[in-house]
Amino acid sequence: MTTTETTQVVRADGLDAAGPYWDGLPHNLFSSANWLRTGEVLGGTPARYSVVQREGLPSSAQVTWRSSGEMWVYNDPVALLRLGAAELEGHIEENAAAEVAELAAVVEQAAQELYPARISVLPSGYRPGLVVGSAHDVPLLFDDLEKDGDPTTAVMHVGEEDDRTVALLRERGYVGMAAAGDSVLEIDPAWGGLQDYAAVERRRGKRVRQEVDAFRASGATIREVDVAALGARHAELHSAHLRRYGHEATEDSSRRLISAIQQWPAGQPLALEIVRNGTVDGFLVAYEWGGELFASMLGISPDTPYGYFNLIYYEPIRRAVEVGLSRIHFGPGTYQAKRQRGCTVRPLTSYVRVPERWEATVARLASLLDTAYRREMGAVGG
Template sequence: MSTDIHRAGDMDAVAGRWSPLARTLHALPNWLRAAESRDGGERHYTVFDGPDGPRGGLVARLMGEDGRFRDNPLAQLVRPDSAMRRFLAPEERRRLAAHAERLAAAGDRLYPALVSVLPGGCLPGLLRGPAVDAGVVGELLDELRSLAAERGAGTTAVMHVPEADTELRGALAGRGYVPFVSVGDCVLSVAWKDFEGYLAGLRGPRPTRVRREIRGFEESGAQLRETTPDALGRRHAELHLAHLRRNGQEADFDGSLGLIESIRRHPTGRGRVLEAWRGDTLAGFVVFHDVHGVFHPTLIGVGPQEEKAFTHVNLCYYGLIRIAVAEGARSVVYGPESYDAKAFRGCAPERRISHLRVPEELREAVFGAAALVDAGNRRRLSSYAWQDPGGNG
């Protein structure tokens, strides 16, 4: 097929061609622009244009050892998550440590890594056009390989491929990529006529606890109100910082304010903000994006004294669910981690498979480590009381 290839180091240069490929929040041009301004680093975009429009696109970035853990496949093998390790037997942990030690010693041959991922999301950075085009996957992977060689990358990776995407997973396997389950992307499918229908669909004692948490929020004197990202300011940054620190993350006010300013500068999808007010005091907020009827909560801030009022769950779960039901949204994508809370409130996990290709002399160690991390993450995801026991969790 005749194809024009367009390459660029920033989204502005290819945005017009890229936009028809972007069907999810984290692939939208403004989301990628925000990631460029926030994270820095070298990025690479490629768009394959066909006679009827763009056939496929690729975004990838070079990453060192300090790359964000969730998007760094080598870090997940060398410094495996402690929550995952608890699901490995002692002998498996010993073997994983031995593989990790060998890989850590070979860092100069493994880094930099060229990683294809949509920043901030749980999807790969390889996009396919709306028309069926069996050849474009191979062309995108060939482009990634060529780019890795050009940039001197020791490792090439495609992160967070949906388990159901057998076409891409098969193409990666055929090119020698080693797979492992990296995360579970938690999704709440909206299938009720009203909020009472949501409660009725929860199993066991869950509806009783949910009603108690809603009542506690209301009795605290708090109310939910919706506004727009233009209303975000310093108070929101303070609440975001408090939320991060409460969860044990190192953070500072300037970083939180920078995130908020980035959201305002780069409007993405239908950006919305749900706030919790108690009188004249802003107690919490959640930024969410509505993209084709799918809600994506992306930024949360809750005051340090709000636990007893259940402000967090009323904002991020019950408040969003009420809006989603009222507007006929298809789903709410809650992302990875905090699996227990998400399972309790009705989410189902969609496993994401990450793939990496390394120098041949290190493939055995990578294969061994990846198999163990895969087993641990699968067991971990299966350990939660997901609402849909027949789902892929």
């Protein structure tokens, strides 16, 4: 006698509705319930949770959002294409930059035909919205992603080691561009402290000593605090830091993020502060999950000498070595500085599928941008 396995995809809008299906899935930090709860609160709209059930039990799932252009640019493929080479100065050749500008202008004009977009992504984590317990579920999740007929569908920030997912997306007509990378430092279990990390490479050792000594000479120190201690000063530092990098940010939005982190802590939070002359001059919130540390929320005054490098790199490395963690994820951006400090940059490719009439334009634009972003990461020559 044979039996046929019962398989279905259950949809739920918002984590409250998805809760009964969410437990028991093989979560990472960014798909954990508290992390997603924070993302929904800050995003102002619930995500869609699609759960593959086999014989009534959750097997795999996908988190998706519907965007009409209001999402964070690195989580919205249409917005990324419209952005063109605006953040790639020095990493794109002149001829390519001119072609990118022309193609991005075409996409800008076509935006009304490309939105709304249904996007598979985990908030604030640079990860696809996939929570995979069985590889056999992935085609079902992609079917669900495309089911409603949105003009654009996308799966963001796929790691290059995920060969099966990449192959499935390409078979379905998706094109990719690696607009972000995860900067990862592998912690050698033989290291006994920061001095061993610094000694791996001569220039690194000189740099670490110089930056740690200058930081200490300024009178600054770093201390660990409870996330409950984060408040108005931290919101001020966070929003100012984002604005220095050209992002729209307000102290109110930073306060809401801090409040959400305090209400729904994910993983094992680590909060560090720089204190100088009795004033908090910087802070970092990172999360431990599965023996790894993930740097997340940051706010820092530019006035403390080498405060950034001591807070972001050296203190987390010191603590990771002490407790025996295997790696630290420093996330995207400032790739050269991260490579200089021992990180490997892992490109994360976002895959997008658009209406047929725009396929050639998007494919060419994505290819040009992919090359430039990879050059920025150091993943290609130039």
